[in-house]
Amino acid sequence: MGKDKNILLVGVGGQGTILASKILSTAALAQGYEVKMSEIHGMAQRGGSVVTQVRVGTEIYSPVIDQGEADMIIAFEQLEAYRWAHHLKKDGVLVVNSQKIIPLPVLIGAAVYPGNIIARLRESAGRVVEADGLRLAAEAGHAKATNVVLMGICARFLDFPEETWQYALKARIPEKLLQINRKAFALGYDYAAAV
Amino acid sequence: MQTLMTGNEAIARGAYEYGVRLAAAYPGTPSTEILENLAKYPNVYSQWSPNEKVALEVGLGAAIAGARALVSMKMVGLNVAADPFFTAAYTGVRSGLVVVSADDPGMHSSQNEQDNRHYAAFAKIPMLEPCDSQEAKDMVGLALTISERFDTPVLLRITTRIAHSQSLVELNDQEERPLRPYVKDARKYVMLPAHGKARRLVLEERLQRLAEYAETVPVNRLELRDRKIGVITSGISYQYIREALPDVSVLKLGFTYPLPPQLIKNFASQVERLYVVEELDPYLEKEIRAWGIECTGKELFPPYGEFSAQLVKEKITGESPARAAAFEAPLRPPVMCPGCPHRGLFYTLRQLKLVVSGDIGCYTLGTMAPLEAMDTCICMGASVSGALGMEKAQPDLAGKVVSVIGDSTFLHSGITGLMDVVYNGGNSTVLILDNSITAMTGHQDNPSTGKTLMGQPAPKIDFVALARALGIQRVSVLDPFDLDQAKEVIKAEVAAQEPSVVIFRRPCALIVKTVDPPVEVHDCTGCKMCLKLGCPALAWDEEKRSVHVDTALCTGCGLCVNVCKFNALRKGGAH
Numbered sequence: 001m002g003k004d005k006n007i008l009l010v011g012v013g014g015q016g017t018i019l020a021s022k023i024l025s026t027a028a029l030a031q032g033y034e035v036k037m038s039e040i041h042g043m044a045q046r047g048g049s050v051v052t053q054v055r056v057g058t059e060i061y062s063p064v065i066d067q068g069e070a071d072m073i074i075a076f077e078q079l080e081a082y083r084w085a086h087h088l089k090k091d092g093v094l095v096v097n098s099q100k101i102i103p104l105p106v107l108i109g110a111a112v113y114p115g116n117i118i119a120r121l122r123e124s125a126g127r128v129v130e131a132d133g134l135r136l137a138a139e140a141g142h143a144k145a146t147n148v149v150l151m152g153i154c155a156r157f158l159d160f161p162e163e164t165w166q167y168a169l170k171a172r173i174p175e176k177l178l179q180i181n182r183k184a185f186a187l188g189y190d191y192a193a194a195v
Numbered sequence: 196m197q198t199l200m201t202g203n204e205a206i207a208r209g210a211y212e213y214g215v216r217l218a219a220a221y222p223g224t225p226s227t228e229i230l231e232n233l234a235k236y237p238n239v240y241s242q243w244s245p246n247e248k249v250a251l252e253v254g255l256g257a258a259i260a261g262a263r264a265l266v267s268m269k270m271v272g273l274n275v276a277a278d279p280f281f282t283a284a285y286t287g288v289r290s291g292l293v294v295v296s297a298d299d300p301g302m303h304s305s306q307n308e309q310d311n312r313h314y315a316a317f318a319k320i321p322m323l324e325p326c327d328s329q330e331a332k333d334m335v336g337l338a339l340t341i342s343e344r345f346d347t348p349v350l351l352r353i354t355t356r357i358a359h360s361q362s363l364v365e366l367n368d369q370e371e372r373p374l375r376p377y378v379k380d381a382r383k384y385v386m387l388p389a390h391g392k393a394r395r396l397v398l399e400e401r402l403q404r405l406a407e408y409a410e411t412v413p414v415n416r417l418e419l420r421d422r423k424i425g426v427i428t429s430g431i432s433y434q435y436i437r438e439a440l441p442d443v444s445v446l447k448l449g450f451t452y453p454l455p456p457q458l459i460k461n462f463a464s465q466v467e468r469l470y471v472v473e474e475l476d477p478y479l480e481k482e483i484r485a486w487g488i489e490c491t492g493k494e495l496f497p498p499y500g501e502f503s504a505q506l507v508k509e510k511i512t513g514e515s516p517a518r519a520a521a522f523e524a525p526l527r528p529p530v531m532c533p534g535c536p537h538r539g540l541f542y543t544l545r546q547l548k549l550v551v552s553g554d555i556g557c558y559t560l561g562t563m564a565p566l567e568a569m570d571t572c573i574c575m576g577a578s579v580s581g582a583l584g585m586e587k588a589q590p591d592l593a594g595k596v597v598s599v600i601g602d603s604t605f606l607h608s609g610i611t612g613l614m615d616v617v618y619n620g621g622n623s624t625v626l627i628l629d630n631s632i633t634a635m636t637g638h639q640d641n642p643s644t645g646k647t648l649m650g651q652p653a654p655k656i657d658f659v660a661l662a663r664a665l666g667i668q669r670v671s672v673l674d675p676f677d678l679d680q681a682k683e684v685i686k687a688e689v690a691a692q693e694p695s696v697v698i699f700r701r702p703c704a705l706i707v708k709t710v711d712p713p714v715e716v717h718d719c720t721g722c723k724m725c726l727k728l729g730c731p732a733l734a735w736d737e738e739k740r741s742v743h744v745d746t747a748l749c750t751g752c753g754l755c756v757n758v759c760k761f762n763a764l765r766k767g768g769a770h
Contacts, residue, residue: 012527025199025361035199036327037361040303046529046557047731061438063327063360063431066505068518083524103527107734108565108726111525124519 004057005158006065010084011076012101013047016147019172020074021052023151027160027168028056038063047104049080072157074150076133077101078117085125092126095153095192097133097146129153129195136187145184148173152188200364202357205328206267206295207232208364209335214372215239215293216262219250221607222636223269224304225358226297230267231639234648238369243639243648246575246607247272251279251294255348258292259384261375263339267295270311271574275608280348281318285394286384287346290375291339294320295351297358300474301501306555306574308499310475315350315452319398321405322350322452323414326433328362330414330449337414345401345408350452354474356431356501406453414449415458424511425466427459427479427490432472432502439508454482463488470495470511474502531560533732534704534750536630536675540599541568542728542758543681549597549689552585554578554609556601557635557703558628565729569599576600576608583612583621594689598625603633603641606656610665616694617666624688625696627658628675630703638706662696669695676701678757704750711751712767714744719763725755 007024011017018039025035039052053065067086072093075081081096088094096118105111114120122128131153133146140149148169155165165185173181200208206229210218218241220230234241244250247268254266268276273296280294296314299305315322323338325331331353338349382390409415424443426436433447446462448454463469463483471480471492480492495510496502509515531538541561544551545568553559553569554577562569571581578598585592600609605627616623633639640646643656662670669691673681681699688695713732719741725733732748733755742764756764 013529029199029363034363035361037199038356039359040355046532046560047527048529049527061434062504063356063362063434064503066503068516069505079524079527082522083527086519086521088519102734103525104530104729104731105525105528105564107731108729109723109735110564114522114524120522 004055004060005071006069007054007056007154008065008070008073008084008087009052009054009076010073010080011050012080013050015050015076016144017050017052017076020147020151021054023148023168023172024054024154026171027164028054030164030167031160033057034060036060036063049083051084072154074154076147076150079103079113081121082114082117085121088125090126093129093157094121094125094127095129095131095150096121097150098130099134099146129192131188131191133188136191137184140184140187141180145181148181148184149188152185153192155185155189156192196366197363198366199361200328200332201228201359201361202325202328202331202353203228203359204232205332205364206335206351206353207236208366209332210265210293211236211239212332212367212369213336213339214263214370215265215335215339216372216374217254217257218242218265218267219244219253220267221245221247221250221272222633222639223272223297224636225299225355226267226269226272226295227636227639228358229295230648233265241648243641245642247276248278251276251283254292254294255279255283255286255288258288258290258348259286260377261289263291263372265293265295265335267297269305270296270298270309271305271307272296273311273314275575277314280314280320282386283348284318284320284398285386285391288342288348289378291342292348293335293338293342293351294348295353298352298354298475300354303355306572308475310478311350311352312451312478313476315352319402320348320350320452321345321450322352323449324352324430324451325357325449326430326447327357328360328364331357332364334414334449341408345405347401352430352451354431402453406455409450409453409455410458412450415455416447416449417458417462418445418447419465420444422465423467424470425462425468426470426472427462427483428472429479430474432474432507435502435504435507436472438504440511448479451479454479456486459483460486460488463490472496472502472507475499528563529560530563530729530731531557532704533730533748534709534752536699536701536704537561537628538566538728538730539678539754539757540626540628540675540681540699541566543678543685544568544597544599547682547685549685550585550592550595552578552582552596552598554598554600554604556604556628558599558601561599563729565727575604576612579609579612579623579625580615582623583616583619586622587619593622596623597685597689598623600625600627601634602627602629602631602643602658605658606642610661613662613667613696614665621694622692623694624685625694626685627696627698629658629698629700632703632706634703634705638703658696658698667694667696669693670698671695672698672700674701675699676752676754678754704752709750709752711753713746713749713751714753714755715765715767716742716744717763717765720761722761724760725758725764728755728758730755
């Protein structure tokens with residue numbers, strides 16, 4: 001990994017963005033990098049937008065990723081990808097989970113969930129990788145492992161060795177769920193290779 | 196060993212390592228995790244207090260008694276604790292006392308954006324400001340040392356970005372800190388006017404010594420690089436400057452009250468153009484200007500919101516990078532959870548067209564569409580006292596106002612308001628939403644939950660007995676899921692010519708999960724009545740012209756079943 005990497009994880013409260021960011025930071029630290037992370041989680045449990053910023057490199061000062069400065073955005077939900085896409089660098093990678101979670105203003109008819117999000121992202125963002133994380137997670141054994149599927153995809157774009165990721169998964173995931181999550185990670189990793 | 200820690204985790208670690216024996220707080224974002232983490236360490240007694248004033252008094256008592264102590268709060272909490280804070284500067288301490296104020300620039304989860312650095316200068320209490328987690332931990336130790344050396348409480352001021360950002364921290368073992376013996380000293384600790392006058396002089400003399408100390412304390416650090424631009428800064432802004440402009444000279448202030456004039460004058464004289472970069476108020480800038488030093492600050496930088504590396508670069512260099520425009524995305528505000536016991540009550544209040552004097556907690560979300568059933572929310576406890584003012588002053592509002600306040604908020608600051616209602620002959624109707632937890636800050640215990648921060652069983656406050664003891668005759672306890680009863684009781688209590696308390700009792704839906712099967716839809720007529728509940732598990736399906744239940748989210752609470760007039764929504768598994 002040549003330069004610093006700025007990775008933005010965005011989603012909806014309850015989707016497991018925080019665990020994903022912990023796996024990522026554990027792997028980066030194990031590789032000997034400096035890591036800074038920032039998250040705003042005042043009311044995350046109440047279904048609001050959540051964002052975790054992870055900065056990995058050799059000399060990191062600010063814990064915050066500015067607009068247009070993200071090397072990668074991992075979006076756990078389509079609308080959140082749409083909301084944060086302008087934070088991506090021109091040549092950045094946007095990983096977007098196909099899942100849609102309808103926000104309350106849309107549920108009650110006060111706003112409209114935008115159509116064709118993926119297509120519009122493809123027009124504007126550097127590189128867009130769409131994945132049906134829920135399906136891959138279910139295939140691995142549990143829908144809750146969607147966050148780890150997405151980390152498997154993320155791993156494809158970082159040059160940490162395989163054993164580093166396995167170490168990070170083991171460090172962050174309880175033993176009884178480890179096997180399902182290892183499988184989820186592998187499915188994500190293979191999926192990213194195929195697209 | 197190094198490990199990633201948030202600023203809050205690091206402060207807790209620092210308290211442990213530097214021998215804090217007692218810690219007290221009231222939960223408040225972004226400060227809550229300090230005590231939550233500290234409670235996990237051995238040899239430290241930690242507690243939730245009912246409010247910040249009590250917490251600070253407990254901490255000051257410990258410090259006077261001879262134990263190192265830490266008290267933490269969000270910035271508005273220091274308003275509540277201001278009374279003991281100011282006088283603690285006069286009494287001083289026997290063992291170290293650190294007061295942590297977690298400010299919230301950008302108002303991520305606060306009702307205002309006050310800059311608590313002014314409290315240090317106002318109360319004449321020394322202040323430290325860390326720029327990352329390592330410094331947050333180190334500064335707990337430094338604050339305790341300063342506190343004991345200068346015989347004063349110390350303010351450790353952080354912001355949300357420090358509290359909730361993670362960076363590497365070196366861990367050390369716990370220091371041996373024996374208790375100091377208690378010594379009676381009324382001239383120092385009994386603040387009669389006569390004693391206070393003597394201590395007032397001690398305070399001035401102490402401030403002079405502190406200002407001298409600030410000139411050489413290593414956390415005030417001169418970093419000379421290119422002399423064309425010099426920046427004076429503190430806290431998180433230091434990181435933004437280093438990120439954005441790595442070549443400029445920086446005077447990084449970690450000890451920000453009292454400020455070191457010689458150090459600042461010396462730095463100013465060595466650079467061609469001087470900037471002061473600080474979030475919120477021109478706290479440093481005003482002082483620096485008062486010494487006759489020319490600098491650029493708030494004419495360039497906004498006095499509100501958070502900064503970033505990008506903002507600092509743009510303001511100082513004048514270059515703004517081309518940016519992609521953001522897509523217009525509908526907001527995703529936080530919402531009351533599916534199964535939340537508050538939802539039905541706000542639906543009812545809206546139906547009754549009452550003026551709702553609101554308070555601080557998850558239930559403040561009752562303000563949002565589609566419930567839109569809150570008129571005011573100012574500060575902890577203001578729902579009760581504010582409603583009394585409304586009905587006393589505005590005859591149009593008599594019999595039309597209710598106060599809505601949660602269990603923890605009522606214990607924090609609602610009791611005195613209720614006492615005022617009784618004493619001054621108010622007719623207020625106070626609705627206590629008792630979900631048996633301090634929910635919004637992430638489920639902390641309080642004096643009504645039966646458990647302490649350290650997990651010990653505790654007596655539970657009895658809200659019915661408490662209301663009666665205050666002189667309320669009309670007290671009732673309801674289940675918030677029973678909408679019909681809630682409506683009848685609220686109507687009767689609002690009409691009554693005396694004050695009343697209605698306790699809506701049901702645990703937070705995130706703590707006690709309902710096991711009922713999800714609600715089923717049968718032949719929806721499309722009236723959309725149920726959508727007025729604002730439940731995230733209910734969505735409108737335009738194609739089918741029917742409401743749709745998200746079975747993964749629905750807790751089967753049945754609130755929507757009660758609201759549906761056409762029996763289209765039914766309890767799951769009932770047929």
